Amino acid sequence: MIDLNEKQILAYFKEKLISSPHQEKLPLPSVKIFPETGSTNTDMKESLKKEGEAPEGTVYLTDCQSGGRGRQGHSFYSPKGMGIYFSILTRPKESSGDALTITTHAAVAVVRAVKELYDISLSIKWVNDLFLNGKKVCGILAEGKFCPALEYCIMGIGINLFTPEGGYPAEISEIAGSLFGEYQEERFFDFDRNRLMATILYHYFCICDEKEVLPEYRENNLVLGRRVLFSENGIEKEGVVTAITKHGELFLSLDSGASQILLSGEVKFVS
Template structure:
C-alpha cells in the first residue's frame, strides 16, 4: 500500500477529526515532508483535506470520493473480510472480477467502478451505469453449493440491498422477483449473479455477485427507453458518504446471510418485500409469453402464478413484466 493510501485510511478512520503531521509521520515511519506530499497528491484526486496549524490534517465530512479506504472505514470490524478495488471506469465489474477470479483472486474480493461502459443485466440486457450517478460493484466468493442453489445468492442479495437502503437512506424498497429492487413503481437496483464451474469436479468454483444501484439523476438523464422504468434514490445530489456507506451496508448484510444461506434465513423478508403478489404480469420464458396472476412465492423462491387458462406454475427462471390491472382477472 502506498503512503498516500495509508494516510487516506487513517484520515477516513477519523473523518472530521485532526491528525497531526507529526503523528502521521511517526505512524508510517516517514518524514513530515513525505506526509505533506502525500496529502497534496490526495487533494489532486479530489479529497477535501483541511490543514490547520498546530492541529494537523483532517478529511472534511463532505469529502465524497469513493475509495477502498472510504468503504473500509464504513465496514468497521468487517473490513478484514474484503479486498476492495476501486477503478475509475470498467466495461463491467462482473466481467473484470471473473477474470481476477480465474487468476486466483481470493473470496471477498470486491471490484467497484465509478462507471461501467458495458454494464450487464439479466437476459443479456445492458445496465445503464453513468459516472457518478450510482454505485456499481461486484463481490467474489467461493461457496460450497450447487448451481441449483445460486438463486439463494440472488435473493439474499436483494434482501441485503433493501436492508441497506433502509438503514442508510431510510427508504423502504421492495423486490420484484427475482433480482430487481424497486422504490415506488420504478427500479433503483439490479442484481446479476454469475457462476464459474470447476471442470474436474463439475461444481461451482466461484460466484460473482454484481449489484448496481441508481443513486442520483444521471447528468444527461436516463435514456428514453428507461425513463418509465428506472429512477434514482435521490432527486438531486446525494448526501456525502452515502455511496461508501451503501456498499459497506450491502456487503455486511449479505455476509450475515452467507454462513446459513442453505437454511434460507432471508426467505421471510424476501416474501414480505416482494410486491408482485396479486399483480397481473406477463410471463416470458424463451420466446413464449403468457398473461398470469402472481399467487405468491414457495419455499424454493419459485414464483407461483396462475395463467389465464387456469393452469398454475412454479417459475424457477424467466422474466415477469408488470401489466396494468384490469377487471375480471
Template sequence: MPAAKQTILRLLEQSRGVSLSGEQIAQELNISRAAVWKAVNQLKKEGYRIEAVQNRGYRLDPDSDLLSAEGIRSRLPFNLPLFLEQSLPSTNQAAKKLAIEGAAHGTTVLASGQTEGRGRLGRTFFSPVGAGLYMSVLLRPEIGSADAVLVTIAAAVAVCLAVEETTGIQLGIKWVNDLLLGKKKAGGILTEGITAFESGAVEAVVVGVGLNLTDAPFPSELDGIACSLFGSGRPCVTRNELAAAILRHLFFFAEDFPARLYLDEYRRRSTALGRQIEICGQGVPPRTARAVSVADDGGLTVRYPDGREETLRWGEISIRPLA
C-alpha cells in the same frame, strides 16, 4: 496507497466531519507532523476534500463522496480484498477475471462508472461515472447449481436492507432481481456463476450490484422505467457507507445461504405477489397469470386462469397495472 496515507484516510473517514489535529495523527502513526502534512496533501491531490484549519487540524468534508477502500473498510467488522477504479467496462467482468485467477472469497470490485455495464438477458445497465454505486462481489459458497438463484435473492434483500438502514428509503423487489422505487427500477442484481467443467459444481459466484443514486440523462429507452434513489437532490449517504452496509448484510447471509434467512424479507418486499403478471421469455408467447408465492428454492409460483399452477425458475415477468 502507502501505509501512512492509507491509515490517515481511515482515521479521517472514521471521524468524518470532525477535525483531527496533526499532532494527534502523528503520535498515533509514530511519524512526523511534516509526514502527516505531506500525506494529507497527496490525498487532496487524489480528490479527497480535506480541510486544514489552523489550530484545529484536518477534517474530511462530510459531503465528500469519493469511493475509497479505507472509507469502506473503516465501516466493516471484517477485512476484504477491495479493488477500486474510477471507471471499468464492467465490475462483473473484472471480478470474474479475478475469480479465474484464484481470488479469495469476498473479493470486491467497485467503480465510479462502467462503460459496458450489464444486466440480465444480455441487456446493458446504464452506469455513468458518479451517478450510482456499481460493485461486484466474488463469493465461493458451498451450494449446488440449483441453489444459485438463492444468491441473487439474498443479494437483493441485502441491498434493500442496506438502503433502508442508511437512507430510510424502502425498495421493492420484482422477481427475480429488479430493485424498485415505487413503480420504477432504481437498481438490479446480476449474478453469474463459474462452474467446474467436469463436476458441474459451482466454484464461484459473482454478484453484481448496480444502484442508481442521482439522476443522470437516462437513455430514451429508459424513460418512465428507470429512476434514482435521490433524484436531483443530494444523497444523504456516501457510496462508501452504502457499499459497506451492503457488504455487511450480504456476508451475514453468505455464512449460510441454505438457511434462507433472507427469504421471508424477499417475500415481504415482492412487488408481484397477489398481482396479475405477464410471463415473458422461455421461447413461448407471453402468458398471463397471478403470482401466488415465492417457493423455498426461489422460484415464483404462478396460477393460470384455468387454475393450473407452475413454479417459474427462470424467465422474466412484467406486472400488469391494477384495474
C-alpha cells in the same frame, strides 16, 4: 461527494463487525476500485480465468461502467458519479448453493442497508430488481461457474443514487429512477458512498450465513398476488403469482388452470 476509498470501506465494515453476532464467520472484503471500467462482472470473470483463484469477499467497485450489463442481455446505464457499481465474489455454502438463492440474498442485503442508512423502503421485483416509487433504482446480475455444482458466484449490483443531469436516456426514462433524485453539490457534498458499500457488504455476508431470509424477500416483493406476463420457449403466458418457493422460484396459477414454477426469466405486470 466523498470519493470511493478501499481503506474507508474496510474501516466502516470493521466498525459494523464490533457488535455483530456474525463477526467470527464473515470474510473481510478485499475491495479493488476502478475509476472507470467496462463491466465489473466481466473484469472479475476475466481475472478469475487468468489467475485461477481469488478469496471470497473479493469486490470490484467502480464509479462508472461503459458496458454495464443486466439480465436477459440488457445493458445497465452506469454514469460517472451517479451511483455505485460493483461485483462480489461469493463461494456458496451447500444451503445456498444456487445463483437464484444468492440473488435473493443480494436483494435483501441492499434493502436492509438502504433502510438502515436512509430510512428508505425499497420493493423487490422478482427476481433481481429493486424499485422505489414505481421506478427501478437497482439491478442485480448473478453469474457463476458450475463444476457441476456452483463453484462460485459473481454477484453484480448497480445502484442509481442520483439522477444524471438531463435525466436518463430515452429508452429507459420511463422505468429508471434513483434513490435521491437529481444530484445537487451543495446538498450532497458530504455524501459517503463508502459507508453504503460497507453496509451492503456487511448485510450480504451476514445473509449468506443466515438460515432463512426468504420471508424477508417475500415480504418486500412486488409480485406476490399479481397477474404477470412471461415468455417460455417463445410462447407468452399469463398467470397469477401465488407463492415464492423456498428456493426463490415463482409459483404461478395459469389461466389454463395449470400451475407452473418459474426458475428464471423476466415477468411483466399485467394491468
